[in-house]
Amino acid sequence: MTDRNNTPIAEKGVVEQVRKISGSVWDMTIHSPAIAGASRAGQFVHVRVSDGFNPFLRRPLSVGPCRGDYLRLIFVVKGVGTRLLAGKHPGDIIDMIGPLGNPFPAPETDQYPILVAGGIGMVPLLLMDNQFVNSIDHDFLLGMRSSAHQTVDDVEIKRLKIVIASDDGSIGYHGTVIDLLENRLTELKRRKIVVYGCGPVPMLQSLKEVCVSRSIPAYISLEVSMGCGVGACQSCAVPRADGDGYYLVCRDGPAFRASAVDLNAGGRS
Amino acid sequence: MRVDTSIRMGRLDLQTPLLTGSGTFGYGDEFRSLVDYSRFGGVVTKSISLEPRPGNPPPRICETSAGGIINSIGLANLGVDGFIAGKAGVLPVDETKLFVSVVGDSVEEFVAVVERLEGVAGISGYELNVSCPNVRRGGLDLGGDRDAVAAVVSEVRSVTGRFMSVKLTPHYAVIGPVAEAAVRAGADAFTLTNTLSGMVVDAESRKPLLGNVTGGYSGPPLKPVALAKVWQAAQVVDVPIWASGGIINGIDGIEFMLAGASGLQLGSVLFADYDAPVRILEEMIEYCVRHGVDRLSDLIGRLEV
Numbered sequence: 001m002t003d004r005n006n007t008p009i010a011e012k013g014v015v016e017q018v019r020k021i022s023g024s025v026w027d028m029t030i031h032s033p034a035i036a037g038a039s040r041a042g043q044f045v046h047v048r049v050s051d052g053f054n055p056f057l058r059r060p061l062s063v064g065p066c067r068g069d070y071l072r073l074i075f076v077v078k079g080v081g082t083r084l085l086a087g088k089h090p091g092d093i094i095d096m097i098g099p100l101g102n103p104f105p106a107p108e109t110d111q112y113p114i115l116v117a118g119g120i121g122m123v124p125l126l127l128m129d130n131q132f133v134n135s136i137d138h139d140f141l142l143g144m145r146s147s148a149h150q151t152v153d154d155v156e157i158k159r160l161k162i163v164i165a166s167d168d169g170s171i172g173y174h175g176t177v178i179d180l181l182e183n184r185l186t187e188l189k190r191r192k193i194v195v196y197g198c199g200p201v202p203m204l205q206s207l208k209e210v211c212v213s214r215s216i217p218a219y220i221s222l223e224v225s226m227g228c229g230v231g232a233c234q235s236c237a238v239p240r241a242d243g244d245g246y247y248l249v250c251r252d253g254p255a256f257r258a259s260a261v262d263l264n265a266g267g268r269s
Numbered sequence: 270m271r272v273d274t275s276i277r278m279g280r281l282d283l284q285t286p287l288l289t290g291s292g293t294f295g296y297g298d299e300f301r302s303l304v305d306y307s308r309f310g311g312v313v314t315k316s317i318s319l320e321p322r323p324g325n326p327p328p329r330i331c332e333t334s335a336g337g338i339i340n341s342i343g344l345a346n347l348g349v350d351g352f353i354a355g356k357a358g359v360l361p362v363d364e365t366k367l368f369v370s371v372v373g374d375s376v377e378e379f380v381a382v383v384e385r386l387e388g389v390a391g392i393s394g395y396e397l398n399v400s401c402p403n404v405r406r407g408g409l410d411l412g413g414d415r416d417a418v419a420a421v422v423s424e425v426r427s428v429t430g431r432f433m434s435v436k437l438t439p440h441y442a443v444i445g446p447v448a449e450a451a452v453r454a455g456a457d458a459f460t461l462t463n464t465l466s467g468m469v470v471d472a473e474s475r476k477p478l479l480g481n482v483t484g485g486y487s488g489p490p491l492k493p494v495a496l497a498k499v500w501q502a503a504q505v506v507d508v509p510i511w512a513s514g515g516i517i518n519g520i521d522g523i524e525f526m527l528a529g530a531s532g533l534q535l536g537s538v539l540f541a542d543y544d545a546p547v548r549i550l551e552e553m554i555e556y557c558v559r560h561g562v563d564r565l566s567d568l569i570g571r572l573e574v
C-alpha cells in the first residue's frame with residue numbers, strides 16, 4: 001500500500017483472440033504493449049466496454065498473464081458489460097486505462113508463497129505466478145464450485161501445477177480451497193510462509209482468519225464497484241481494519257495486507 | 270471557419286466553456302498522465318470541508334436501469350488543511366482555471382474553509398456547494414432555504430474577493446427566488462444543478478444497492494431537469510450560469526447554452542471518457558460551423574421560445 005509510483009496509461013488495445021474457457025468464463029488476449037509491459041500482478045485495467053455510454057461506467061478487470069506486448073483478461077459474464085466484452089472479435093479496439101492500483105508485493109527471498117484463488121479470483125494470481133514465483137518453489141491452490149465452473153483450462157492447470165478443490169467434489173479435492181490451505185500450512189509447519197489470495201469475500205474472510213491466527217503474512221485483492229478507477233471520485237471505499245475511515249481500492253489496493261482491511265462490510269462477492 | 274470558443278464569465282475569461290464538475294475529477298492532479306489540462310476551460314475540485322470527512326459506507330456507486338448512475342460518496346474529502354498540505358503544490362493552476370468547491374454544515378464552516386484557502390495562490394474562484402444530497406449531519410439542507418443560502422453567500426463574500434459560484438440542488442419547484450437572493454448577497458455565478466436524490470433497490474436480495482440507501486442521481490437522465498433549472502434561472506438573474514447535469518456530448522452542451530448557460534460542467538461522463546472536455550468542445554465547434562456561428566458565446570440564451 002505504499003507503492004504509489006505507477007502512472008495510468010491510456011491505451012487502445014487490439015483484440016487478438018477471444019475464447020470461451022467454460023460456461024460463462026471467457027479469456028481474451030489483447031495487443032496492448034504499453035499496459036502489458038508496465039503491469040504487475042494485482043493491478044487492473046479499467047475497460048470501456050462500448051463505444052457509447054451504454055453501459056455508462058467502465059468495468060474493472062484484473063490484468064492476467066502478460067506475454068510480451070500482449071495481456072490477457074479472463075472474466076465471467078455477469079451482466080451487460082462483460083457480455084459486450086465477450087462479444088468482441090479479433091481486430092476490435094478496446095479502450096483501457098491501466099495498469100491501475102497497487103500490485104501484490106513480491107515474496108521475500110526466505111518466504112514460501114502460497115497462492116489461494118477462489119473462482120475467477122485466480123486471474124491476478126496467474127500473473128503473480130508468471131511474474132514473481134514461477135522460478136521458486138510455491139503452491140497454487142484454486143477453489144471452484146464444480147468442474148462446470150472451471151476458470152482456467154486443463155493445460156494451464158497442469159503447467160502451473162494448480163491444486164484444485166471443488167464444493168461438489170466433481171474436480172479435485174472435495175471441499176474448500178481454505179481446507180487445502182490449512183492442510184498445506186500444517187505440512188509446511190517449519191517454513192516461512194506468505195499467502196496471496198483473491199476470490200469471493202467469504203473466502204477471503206476465512207483466509208484472513210486462518211493466516212492472522214497463525215501470524216502468517218497474507219495479501220488479498222479486493223473487488224468493489226468503481227467510478228473513475230484512478231483515485232479521483234472516492235467511489236471504491238473499503239473500511240480500514242483500524243476503524244479510521246476507508247481505503248480506496250483503486251488507489252490503495254486492490255492488493256492489501258489482509259490485516260489492514262475490514263472485510264465484514266462493503267466488499268462484493 | 271475559426272470558431273471563437275472563449276467565454277467571458279463576469280470578471281473571468283475561460284478559454285472554453287467546458288469544466289470538470291466537483292467530485293468527479295478529484296483535486297485536479299489525478300488525471301495528469303491522461304489529459305492535457307490546458308485544453309480544459311477549468312477544473313472544479315472535490316468539495317472541501319473544514320475537517321476531513323471519511324464518507325459513507327460502501328457500496329458508494331452503481332448504475333441504474335433507468336440510465337445514469339447513483340452515488341453516495343458522502344463528501345469524503347481531505348479537509349481544508351489536508352488539501353492545502355497535500356494538494357496545493359500539485360494543482361493544475363498553471364494550465365487551467367482551478368475552482369475549489371467548498372462545503373459546510375454551517376455558515377461558519379463555509380467561511381472558515383474559504384478563509385484558509387485565501388492563502389493558496391492560483392485559485393481562480395470558489396464554488397459553494399449548498400446542495401449535497403448525501404450528508405445527513407446537522408439536518409441543514411442549506412440549498413432548500415433561501416435565507417440560509419443568502420447568509421452563506423454574503424458571509425463568504427465578506428472574506429474573499431475571488432469569483433464565487435453557488436451550486437444549487439435541482440429540488441426546487443422554482444429556482445428564481447433563491448437565485449435572486451444569492452445574487453443580492455454577492456454571488457458571481459450559479460452552478461445548476463447538483464444531483465437529484467435517488468435510490469436503487471435489488472429485488473432479489475431485497476436490499477438497497479448503496480450503503481447509504483439513498484444517493485445522488487446523475488448522468489443523462491438528469492439533463493432535462495437541469496435544463497429546466499438553467500432556463501428558469503436565466504429568466505430572472507443576469508449572472509453567468511454553469512450547467513451541470515447529464516452532459517455527454519456537444520449537442521447537450523449546445524442545448525444548455527441555448528437555455529442560458531455560459532459554462533458547462535462535465536461530471537459522470539468523465540468516468541467513461543476522462544478527456545470529454547476536449548471531445549465535447551470539438552463537437553460543439555462542429556455544430557457552430559454547421560450553423561455559421563463564429564463565436565460560441567453568441568449562442569448563450571438564444572433559445573427561441
Ligand SMILES: Cc1cc2nc3c(=O)[nH]c(=O)nc-3n(C[C@H](O)[C@H](O)[C@H](O)COP(=O)(O)OP(=O)(O)OC[C@H]3O[C@@H](n4cnc5c(N)ncnc54)[C@H](O)[C@@H]3O)c2cc1C
Nearest residue numbers: 059060061062074075076078079080081082123223224225
Ligand atoms: C480490481 C478488480 C478486478 C477485477 N477483476 C476481475 C477479473 O479478472 N475477472 C472477472 O470476471 N471479474 C473481475 N472483477 C469484477 C468485474 O469488474 C465485474 O464482474 C464486472 O464489472 C461486472 O460487470 P457487468 O456489466 O457484467 O455486470 P453488472 O452486474 O451489469 O454490473 C453493474 C455494475 O456493477 C459493477 N460490478 C458488478 N459486479 C462487480 C464486482 N464483482 N466487482 C466490482 N464491480 C462490480 C460493474 O462494474 C457495474 O458498474 C474485478 C473487479 C475489480 C474491482
Ligand SMILES: Cc1cc2nc3c(=O)[nH]c(=O)nc-3n(C[C@H](O)[C@H](O)[C@H](O)COP(=O)(O)O)c2cc1C
Nearest residue numbers: 290291292316340398463487488513514515536537
Ligand atoms: C461520484 C460523484 C461525486 C460527486 N461529488 C460532488 C461533490 O463533492 N460536490 C459537488 O458539488 N458535487 C458533486 N457531485 C455532483 C457533480 O459535480 C454534478 O453536479 C452532478 O453529477 C451532475 O452532473 P453529471 O450528470 O454530469 O454527472 C458528484 C457527482 C458524482 C457522480
Ligand code: FES
Nearest residue numbers: 228229233234250
Ligand atoms: S474508483 Fe474513483 S476513487 Fe476509486
